[in-house]
Each structure stands twice: as C-alpha cells, then as structure tokens.
Amino acid sequence: MILVVGGAGYIGSHLVKELVEKEDVVVLDNLSTGHREAVDNRAVFVKGDLGNEEDLLMVFRSYPIKAVMHFAANxxxxxxxxxxxxxxxxxxxATLTLLKVMMKFKVKNFIFSSTAATYGIPEVDVIDESTAxxxxxxxGHSKRMVEQILADFAKAYGLRYVVLRYFNAAGAHPSAVIGESxxxxxxxxxxxxQHLLxxxxxxxxxxxxxxxxxGTCIRDYIHVTDLAAAHILALEALVSGKxxxxxxxxxxxxxxxxxxxxxxxxxxxxxxxTVEITDRRPGDPARLVASSEKIYNELGWNAERNLEQIIKDAWKWHQEKRY
Structure with missing residues (x-):
C-alpha cells in the first residue's frame, strides 16, 4: 500500500487518481488546503496531520505501507x-516526524515533491540538476533542507528516495472531476x-x-497529469530497486x-x-525554465501536454467546478 500525505491537495489528488489504477492507496491530509471531494473514492482517506506522530502511528499500524509520497507542504x-x-x-x-515513523516501521521508499525554488535565481537559461x-x-529553504535530510537519512538509515523539482503545475484532470482550487x-x-468567467x-x-x-516573465508550466505520471515512474523505479x-x-x-x-x-x-501592467515583484527573475533531460534519459518521462492542452483542461474544470 502507498501512503500519500497531502493527497487531497491539487497535485496530490491528481497523483492519487492515477495511482489507484495500479496500487492500493491511503491518503493522509488535514484538509487545511486540500479538499475531501478531490480524493478518489478508491483510496482510503484518513484525516490527520503530518506533524502529529499519533496520526502517523495509527496509519502505519493499520496499513502495510511500502512507500510514502509527500505532497503536504505549505x-x-x-x-x-x-x-x-x-x-x-x-x-x-513535520516531515522529520514522518521520516521518524517510517524508520520505526522500516519503510524505506520515499518520493518527495520538491520545487525548483530550491535554485533561487539561477544564472542559466535552462536549469538542470547540476545548477547550484x-x-x-x-x-525554498524549507524544501532544500528536506532534500539534505533525505540524503543524510539515506547514508545513515538506508532510506531510498527520489526528489522531484518543478515550477508551475497547471491544468486539471481531463475528466474535469478534479482540478485546481x-x-x-x-x-x-x-x-x-477566473477573470474570464x-x-x-x-x-x-x-x-x-x-x-x-x-517583455513579460517566462515560466515553466507542466500539466498536472504529466506531473502525476512522473511521480509514478519515480515510485516504480524506487520500489523495483532501479x-x-x-x-x-x-x-x-x-x-x-x-x-x-x-x-x-x-x-x-x-x-x-482586461490586463493591468503593474510594477515588478521583488525577486522575480525574467526566466525560469527547467530541463527534464535526466529523467527522460533514465525513466523515459517528458511533458506530453502543451500549453493549449493545459488551458483547455483547466477551462473545462473551471466551468464545471465541483469544490
């Protein structure tokens, strides 16, 4: 069984919708920003908090967890x-609390939803994993800290992990049953x-x-369903030992x-x-774009859906919004 913390949130719920096709899934979410309605009814839902050790112990005692996927960050x-x-x-x-309980139950597989904000304002046009x-x-600091913690836990306790860094998740499930809210x-x-509505x-x-x-900022957008696919490929690579x-x-x-x-x-x-041009925001770089060459070469993933498809699916969701 796969534990998805933050599985009622935007990206987490899209991951769960794809993952239940392949695995038994339990979702832990405190619903502070997530939506109960977004969780696929084939998954077990537990309302609980990532930082509450008792909530985590209850889940790990109740279900045979083989891997954890973490989407529960602010x-x-x-x-x-x-x-x-x-x-x-x-x-x-709270992530340390989760890792502590994982070690107690000898669960060693961890997928971490990180962010390209760990790079700050890079001096390169296209960011790859070697970028400082x-x-x-x-x-960004909080995400980078967890990445370092994972590396240290791998050396000390044999934790196996994949970190996925990305910028802007966008779009909605093609069914329009779940989306961005x-x-x-x-x-x-x-x-x-929302403005056009x-x-x-x-x-x-x-x-x-x-x-x-x-003259306007350039950003990297990925369809949320493509993101879900990358997380599942990473999970499979981890669980298989690849x-x-x-x-x-x-x-x-x-x-x-x-x-x-x-x-x-x-x-x-x-x-x-109706567009209003206002002042720049402090710290906004002109261009933030990430290379996915490494994950394509190693796991076969690439972003399949372009901007038009992202917006088509998002528009369908916003017109039929359910939560």
Missing part, C-alpha cells in the same frame, strides 16, 4: 516570508480563467520590461511568457481579458 512564497515559522514547522519539522541550489525565501488563488492560469475584475501582470521576447537516491527536474524545457499564457487563455475561451 507552498506560498510570499507567506513563507511573512510567516517562516509556519513553513519550517510544517515543511521541515541557492534558495531566496523560506519556502486554491484560496487564495495565486497561480496565473486559474487567475486568468467574471469572477475577477482584471488580470495583473507584474512587469512588462524584462529581457524576454515580449533507483536509490535521485533528484530529477520536471520541466517542459521551453517556458511560456505571461503574455503567451493570457493570449492562449483568450484563444481557448473566446473571451478578451
């Missing part, structure tokens, strides 16, 4: 700056689609004078500008957006 960059205690408490300390990590906010919403594609007055673009072809300690980037290798994203949303929906 992930808002701005909030991490204003409330670092929350981020270090949940993202680092230099986080610039508590969120955050409160507050901070991600560009759902913000644009009449739920927001306008779309703010933070800076239009960057050194990019159209991999024992790896870090992989997940990216489309190209990137899309803010302007391109807005224009594609307009094309898919047939609606025109």
């Amino acid at each position: 992930s808002l960059v701005g909030e991490s700056v204003t409330d670092p205690l929350k981020y270090y408490q949940n993202n680092v300390a 990590t230099n986080p610039i906010n508590p969120y 955050h409160d507050p919403e901070t991600h560009l594609i759902p913000i644009v689609l 009449g739920e927001r007055e306008q779309v703010s673009v933070f800076g239009s004078d960057y050194e990019t072809p159209d 991999k024992t300690a790896e870090i992989y980037n997940l990216g489309n290798g190209l990137g899309y500008s803010v302007k391109e994203v807005i224009e594609t949303c307009e094309k898919i929906t047939g609606k025109k957006a």
Whole structure:
C-alpha cells in the first residue's frame, strides 16, 4: 500500500487518481488546503496531520505501507516570508516526524515533491540538476533542507528516495472531476480563467520590461497529469530497486511568457481579458525554465501536454467546478 500525505491537495489528488489504477492507496491530509471531494473514492482517506506522530502511528499500524509520497507542504512564497515559522514547522519539522515513523516501521521508499525554488535565481537559461541550489525565501529553504535530510537519512538509515523539482503545475484532470482550487488563488492560469468567467475584475501582470521576447516573465508550466505520471515512474523505479537516491527536474524545457499564457487563455475561451501592467515583484527573475533531460534519459518521462492542452483542461474544470 502507498501512503500519500497531502493527497487531497491539487497535485496530490491528481497523483492519487492515477495511482489507484495500479496500487492500493491511503491518503493522509488535514484538509487545511486540500479538499475531501478531490480524493478518489478508491483510496482510503484518513484525516490527520503530518506533524502529529499519533496520526502517523495509527496509519502505519493499520496499513502495510511500502512507500510514502509527500505532497503536504505549505507552498506560498510570499507567506513563507511573512510567516517562516509556519513553513519550517510544517515543511521541515513535520516531515522529520514522518521520516521518524517510517524508520520505526522500516519503510524505506520515499518520493518527495520538491520545487525548483530550491535554485533561487539561477544564472542559466535552462536549469538542470547540476545548477547550484541557492534558495531566496523560506519556502525554498524549507524544501532544500528536506532534500539534505533525505540524503543524510539515506547514508545513515538506508532510506531510498527520489526528489522531484518543478515550477508551475497547471491544468486539471481531463475528466474535469478534479482540478485546481486554491484560496487564495495565486497561480496565473486559474487567475486568468477566473477573470474570464467574471469572477475577477482584471488580470495583473507584474512587469512588462524584462529581457524576454515580449517583455513579460517566462515560466515553466507542466500539466498536472504529466506531473502525476512522473511521480509514478519515480515510485516504480524506487520500489523495483532501479533507483536509490535521485533528484530529477520536471520541466517542459521551453517556458511560456505571461503574455503567451493570457493570449492562449483568450484563444481557448473566446473571451478578451482586461490586463493591468503593474510594477515588478521583488525577486522575480525574467526566466525560469527547467530541463527534464535526466529523467527522460533514465525513466523515459517528458511533458506530453502543451500549453493549449493545459488551458483547455483547466477551462473545462473551471466551468464545471465541483469544490
């Protein structure tokens, strides 16, 4: 059985929907940002907290866990700056509690949903796994700390792990049964689609004078279903013994500008957006794009769905939103 912590959240729920086709799954989530309705009914759901050792002990005593997949981090960059205690408490300390219980029950396989925020503001156009990590906010620091903890646990206790670093998960399940629903919403594609549905007055673009072809920031977007597929490939490689300690980037290798994203949303929906250009946000680099060459060569993964498909699926979800 596979334990998915944070399996009621956006990325976690999409992973669970794919994983239940292959494995028995138990989801642990405190529903602080996740949605019970998003969890596939073929998975066992346990409401509990990652940092509560008693909750974890109950799960490990009740189910034969062979691997753990971790999606239960707090992930808002701005909030991490204003409330670092929350981020270090949940993202680092609570993860240590989970690892402690895993060691107690001799569960040695761990998939960690990390972030390309561990790289900070890199000086390269396309980031690969050899790019130096230099986080610039508590969120990025908290993820990088866990990556170091995993490396140390591997040496000391024989933990086997795969870390997956990525930027912007986007889109929704093609069925539109589950999708992206955050409160507050901070991600560009759902913000644009909410505006085009009449739920927001306008779309703010933070800076239009960057050194990019159209002046707006370029970011790496991956369809959330492609992300789920990468996590399952990583799990299979770990459980089979093919991999024992790896870090992989997940990216489309190209990137899309803010302007391109807005224009594609307009094309898919047939609606025109009201756009306001505002000041740059501090610390926003012009371009953040990740290479997935390593995971393609080793596990055969690449991002199959392009920006249009991402937005088509997201639009379908937003029109039929269920939670």
